[in-house]
Amino acid sequence: xxxxxxxxxxxxxxxxxxxxxxxxxxxxxxxxxxxxxxxxxxxxxxxxxxxxxxxxxxxxxxxxxxxxxxxxxxxxxxxxxxxxxxxxxxxxxxxxxxxxxxxxxxxxxxxxxxxxxxxxxxx
Amino acid sequence: xxxxxxxxxxxxxxxxxxxxxxxxxxxxxxxxxxxxxxxxxxxxxxxxxxxxxxxxxxxxxxxxxxxxxxxxxxxxxxxxxxxxxxxxxxxxxxxxxxxxxxxxxxx
Numbered sequence: 001x002x003x004x005x006x007x008x009x010x011x012x013x014x015x016x017x018x019x020x021x022x023x024x025x026x027x028x029x030x031x032x033x034x035x036x037x038x039x040x041x042x043x044x045x046x047x048x049x050x051x052x053x054x055x056x057x058x059x060x061x062x063x064x065x066x067x068x069x070x071x072x073x074x075x076x077x078x079x080x081x082x083x084x085x086x087x088x089x090x091x092x093x094x095x096x097x098x099x100x101x102x103x104x105x106x107x108x109x110x111x112x113x114x115x116x117x118x119x120x121x122x123x
Numbered sequence: 124x125x126x127x128x129x130x131x132x133x134x135x136x137x138x139x140x141x142x143x144x145x146x147x148x149x150x151x152x153x154x155x156x157x158x159x160x161x162x163x164x165x166x167x168x169x170x171x172x173x174x175x176x177x178x179x180x181x182x183x184x185x186x187x188x189x190x191x192x193x194x195x196x197x198x199x200x201x202x203x204x205x206x207x208x209x210x211x212x213x214x215x216x217x218x219x220x221x222x223x224x225x226x227x228x229x230x
Binding site: 035037044045046047050059061062095097100106107108109110111113114115116 | 155159168178212217219222224
């Protein structure tokens with residue numbers, strides 16, 4: 001059974017750093033792209049970026065380039081999303097999700113999702 | 124960046140009725156379009172991919188159609204568990220975007 005299990009909720013202050021995780025199981029972790037999606041309170045879904053754990057190829061949404069860092073440790077089947085300096089506007093639910101492969105190389109759709117990690121940034 | 128516009132923003136229907144949700148792209152996405160369902164407190168769930176293919180385990184009452192810039196998600200006969208928010212999503216040129224969502228509520 002494919003599962004993505006995310007780390008628990010976080011409460012941080014502005015300016016602090018944070019790294020949240022997403023552990024995959026039940027499939028070949030290095031053979032599928034993993035993506036991160038933000039959902040601000042009461043709002044829609046926003047794509048942040050994707051990573052291919054097999055070779056750490058990473059692509060970012062222009063909206064999030066330079067704001068976050070996506071990484072993966074294939075030895076423990078875990079992907080990460082990190083911030084160096086959080087802002088109040090980073091308060092949101094963050095989902096990781098596996099992407100279906102595609103012959104073009106750029107995976108199109110999210111087929112399995114983690115349960116989400118709620119990040120609250122408040123002074 | 125390709126913008127996806129969903130309509131209506133909110134759809135009020137009764138169980139047993141037919142639901143038709145629309146998603147329009149600002150430029151052609153060919154058939155690279157998916158639909159997701161999200162219930163309160165849950166992660167999104169993939170319903171339809173490549174515009175018209177049902178994902179694994181999705182009931183036959185869900186169907187998708189369209190290509191290019193205009194897409195439709197149809198729920199043939201609404202069940203109580205179908206009331207949720209629905210998002211469309213496209214991918215092109217190494218970019219992914221979501222529509223703003225349609226809330227399907229019980230009338």
